[in-house]
Amino acid sequence: MADTDTLLSESKSLCSDYVCPNCGLPDHVTAERVLIGNVTLTRCHCRLCGHSWHPRVDADPV
Secondary structure, eight states: OHHHHHHHHHHHHHHTTOOOTTTOOSSOEEEEEEEETTEEEEEEEETTTOOEEOOOOOOOOO
16 A cells, blocks of 8 residues: 555656646646556646646756
């Protein structure tokens, strides 16, 4: 159960600061975990217009 809570927290943090790139409105974006084969991906989803996208993750500076 702890792994599930960690994945949920990470997903929410990736999408919490986003404004929907389709409709431009904030505060309607949620995070969803999508299982494709053996890989789980995070996608941001706008509840208002239905647009989904992959969050942009900045690489750690070297």
